[in-house]
Amino acid sequence: xxxxxxxxxxxxAWGSKTLIPDFFGVKPxxxxxxxxxxxxxxxxxTEVVGHNISLHDLLSAQGRSDRLPFLMKIxxxxxxxxxxxxxxPEQAARGFARENEHGLAISAINRNYKDNKAKPEMIVxxxxxxxxxxxxxxxxxxxxxxxxxxxxxxxxxxKAVLGKWITWLxxxxxxxxxxxxxxxxxxxxxxxxxxxxxxxxQCPSLVDLVSHLAFHHGSDRGIATALLLNHMIxxxxxxxxxxxxxxxxYLSGLGVEVMVASDNVLRGGLTPKHIDxxxxxxxxxxxxxxxxxxNTKTLAVGFERFDLPTPEFDFYRAVVGxxxxxxxxxxxxxxxxxxxxxxxxxxxxxxxxxxxxxGQAVFISGDARTFSLAGNGTAFIAVASK
Numbered sequence: 001x002x003x004x005x006x007x008x009x010x011x012x013a014w015g016s017k018t019l020i021p022d023f024f025g026v027k028p029x030x031x032x033x034x035x036x037x038x039x040x041x042x043x044x045x046t047e048v049v050g051h052n053i054s055l056h057d058l059l060s061a062q063g064r065s066d067r068l069p070f071l072m073k074i075x076x077x078x079x080x081x082x083x084x085x086x087x088x089p090e091q092a093a094r095g096f097a098r099e100n101e102h103g104l105a106i107s108a109i110n111r112n113y114k115d116n117k118a119k120p121e122m123i124v125x126x127x128x129x130x131x132x133x134x135x136x137x138x139x140x141x142x143x144x145x146x147x148x149x150x151x152x153x154x155x156x157x158x159k160a161v162l163g164k165w166i167t168w169l170x171x172x173x174x175x176x177x178x179x180x181x182x183x184x185x186x187x188x189x190x191x192x193x194x195x196x197x198x199x200x201x202q203c204p205s206l207v208d209l210v211s212h213l214a215f216h217h218g219s220d221r222g223i224a225t226a227l228l229l230n231h232m233i234x235x236x237x238x239x240x241x242x243x244x245x246x247x248x249x250y251l252s253g254l255g256v257e258v259m260v261a262s263d264n265v266l267r268g269g270l271t272p273k274h275i276d277x278x279x280x281x282x283x284x285x286x287x288x289x290x291x292x293x294x295n296t297k298t299l300a301v302g303f304e305r306f307d308l309p310t311p312e313f314d315f316y317r318a319v320v321g322x323x324x325x326x327x328x329x330x331x332x333x334x335x336x337x338x339x340x341x342x343x344x345x346x347x348x349x350x351x352x353x354x355x356x357x358x359g360q361a362v363f364i365s366g367d368a369r370t371f372s373l374a375g376n377g378t379a380f381i382a383v384a385s386k
Contacts, residue, residue: 001365002352003058004049005336009033009074014216016078019254023126024074024359032078038336038361039071043114043263048363055363069312070382071261072336074359075123079216080251082271083133083225086119087283088244092264095279110274114263121259122241122294122308122315123250124380125234126340130253133229135246135289136179139169145206145227152202155195161187175228176286179247182224183268183277193219212251213270222249222269232291239294239306245285256340256380258308258315302326316381318373320344326373333366333384342377 009020015034020026037044040056048058056067087095095113104111123130136142146162146169153159165181168174182188197219200210209231213223229247234240234255242248249270266280267273295307302319303326313333318326328349337346339356347353348368355375356362364371366384373379 001062001363002346002348002350002354002368003051003055003363004354004356005038005046005055005361005363006049007036007038007044007046010035010037010044014077014079014081016076016254019076019078019127020074020359023254026359033076035076036074036359037071038073038338039261040067041071041115041261041263067261068334068336069261069384070310070315070336071259072338072361072380072382073257073259074254074338075250075257076254077250077252080213080270081249082265082267082273083222083229083247083249083269084265084267085247085280085283085285086121086242086244086262087113087264087266089118091244091283092116092118092262095264110276112264112266112274112276112279117260117262117264118244119259119262119264120241120243120310121257122239122306123234123255123257124239124306124317125236125253125255127254128236130234130238130255131251132232132234132240133226133247133249133251134232134240134242134291135230135248136175136228136287137230138288138290139174142175142178142228143169145203148203148205149196149199153195153199155192155199157187157192158195158199161185161192173286175288179225179228179284179286180277180281182221182228183275183280188221188224190219193221193223196224209251217270220270222271225269230289230291234293240291241294241308243309245283246289247284256338258313258380258382260310260312300326303329311385313385314383316383318344318379318381319377320373320379321376328370328372331364331366331368331371331383333386335364335366335371335381335383337362337364337371337373338380340378340380342375344373344375344377344379346379347372347374
């Protein structure tokens, strides 16, 4: 089966009114266009073009009880997303069962676990730059930021709190202590964050980041937590992988995101939504990391696989043109092909064919065994491992 897919953009407040329309040439809605989902997750059901049915319901009608193990999204961030982390498989299963036992509705605002799956993810930048906070920075780097802020701040409270945090950071569990304090201490109130912002405006290395956070989130205490994270800027075409437990926040830009099909999010600031510090502290990995641009492996001219440690699926990028067709690519399982630029013709070994333009996608069932790509454009492909 080879069918075209469509979905509406979710209008989360952090989304952009222009990034998706300008890049993909689609009509703007007048509202923020934050995410467009392609998969079988109930969080935003993907529709099958011409069938008036969701992809999940179409597969169910054919006797398929399973869902796709992956979820692909177009993500457009005008404002910073919440600082967040996702659970590992065991944490997700326990949390989902526990909240079900407590009778929490899936749509409840204080629900942490909407399904029983982990959510490791990768984001690939489509714009010239994609800005993000990824993982806890080295304790020495964090201390240097705090020392710089202490030097320029006129606030006794800022000096005292940051001085305390510098002391903690010299200890074995320093990042954990500082992170939890930034998330829950009454000292991190509006006046502290306001004074912290004032100090950051005098620090060349921090002013752009903190000003961006403050413009969109005011005196949210997450601004203090954000200073604990690595500030990473992806160039166009670059990707970063975010494993379970790693704190992160996407700040600006347009990208293609792929993940295990889950909507489990534990938030820790930069949001008016529900924050459960106790549960987040169980999920977070309180360790320094040095996030790197994801590696790719070239499999053929114009065809590369991302280095993505997810046994459930593989993820590829394909570039086709007048002198480059990709023929009889292996299809071990169900796949979704998303065209990000130009126009791509997708055909299967079962003599099916669909043409997708920028921003459009197709589903290919794994029983086709192979598929081919032609045309003039770029596509991202998620393929179930079995």
